[in-house]
Amino acid sequence: MDFSTVHCSIARTFAVLSDPWSALIVRDLAVGIHRFDELVGDLGISRKILTARLATLLEHEIVERQPYQQNPPRYDYVLTEQGRELMPILYAAMSWGDRWRDGNAGPPALLRHRDHTAAAVVVCSECGEPMTLDDTVGQHGPGGRRARGTGLIGSHLHGPVPG
Amino acid sequence: MDFSTVHCSIARTFAVLSDPWSALIVRDLAVGIHRFDELVGDLGISRKILTARLATLLEHEIVERQPYQQNPPRYDYVLTEQGRELMPILYAAMSWGDRWRDGNAGPPALLRHRDHTAAAVVVCSECGEPMTLDDTVGQHGPGGRRARGTGLIGSHLHGPVPG
Numbered sequence: 001m002d003f004s005t006v007h008c009s010i011a012r013t014f015a016v017l018s019d020p021w022s023a024l025i026v027r028d029l030a031v032g033i034h035r036f037d038e039l040v041g042d043l044g045i046s047r048k049i050l051t052a053r054l055a056t057l058l059e060h061e062i063v064e065r066q067p068y069q070q071n072p073p074r075y076d077y078v079l080t081e082q083g084r085e086l087m088p089i090l091y092a093a094m095s096w097g098d099r100w101r102d103g104n105a106g107p108p109a110l111l112r113h114r115d116h117t118a119a120a121v122v123v124c125s126e127c128g129e130p131m132t133l134d135d136t137v138g139q140h141g142p143g144g145r146r147a148r149g150t151g152l153i154g155s156h157l158h159g160p161v162p163g
Numbered sequence: 164m165d166f167s168t169v170h171c172s173i174a175r176t177f178a179v180l181s182d183p184w185s186a187l188i189v190r191d192l193a194v195g196i197h198r199f200d201e202l203v204g205d206l207g208i209s210r211k212i213l214t215a216r217l218a219t220l221l222e223h224e225i226v227e228r229q230p231y232q233q234n235p236p237r238y239d240y241v242l243t244e245q246g247r248e249l250m251p252i253l254y255a256a257m258s259w260g261d262r263w264r265d266g267n268a269g270p271p272a273l274l275r276h277r278d279h280t281a282a283a284v285v286v287c288s289e290c291g292e293p294m295t296l297d298d299t300v301g302q303h304g305p306g307g308r309r310a311r312g313t314g315l316i317g318s319h320l321h322g323p324v325p326g
Binding site: 001006009021027031041042091092096100108109116120121126128130132133135136137141145149151153159 | 167171173180193195207259260266276287291293300302322
């Protein structure tokens with residue numbers, strides 16, 4: 001299943017963040033762990049799986065390579081602009097984990113935004129209030145289609161169907 | 164690899180949202196698609212994979228079953244409180260997909276928050292400003308450990324190491 005072809009922006013984002021390794025690779029690049037061997041050392045991931053995940057992230061233009069040595073060629077892996085913009089999703093994921101999975105030891109890490117320790121909150125771009133399932137619904141959008149991954153959901157969305 | 168045991172709240176959240184199917188099942192339950200056969204019809208997922216993903220979501224207490232028929236037993240699958248609280252993460256993922264993966268057709272669906280069409284923005288709980296990689300860093304937390312999944316990241320986090 002190629003989730004990048006599903007007519008759903010959630011599916012397309014999770015085509016990129018397709019498993020926990022991918023999320024942790026993005027996390028590591030964001031904090032400054034840029035080299036293959038360092039990623040192996042941090043994550044305890046096999047070299048084969050890391051190679052495959054990096055290839056997918058390169059293909060999706062989440063990551064790019066910057067050569068730091070020519071012979072033999074060696075690369076730093078860095079986040080692209082769209083890769084950097086995944087981080088707020090990971091901050092929201094981190095705050096969910098802090099709330100529901102802290103395992104009695106307290107949060108493994110804290111987020112520091114500017115000069116304050118903070119949690120990430122997902123809010124509405126228009127009114128600034130938190131967006132929760134209680135006050136948020138999905139509406140039909142112009143790119144919606146009935147297809148695999150969205151076979152029935154159209155009848156559960158609100159508002160007019162675009163012509 | 165059991166990501167729920169990694170000393171990282173991002174890893175623990177992605178232990179739950181561990182592949183695109185899991186995210187799409189949570190999406191469907193949130194919009195009111197509650198039955199096994201409807202999930203199959205919407206997602207085009209195999210019954211075997213859906214059974215496995217629902218079992219994992221039940222085990223993680225993201226989903227619970229409510230019987231709607233006794234003989235043979237049949238269940239509605241509904242989100243628990245912690246499952247409902249995953250939705251803001253999916254809203255943030257949806258807005259990223261709308262921005263970076265709209266495929267020229269426009270967004271497949273829109274978010275309606277109360278009475279306005281909106282995007283999801285991840286902001287700081289303290290100041291209300293967007294949290295981005297430019298102004299957010301990770302700090303040591305009390306539950307941090309050097310272990311698989313966090314082997315080196317400690318040296319990239321900020322602030323004092325908890326005693």
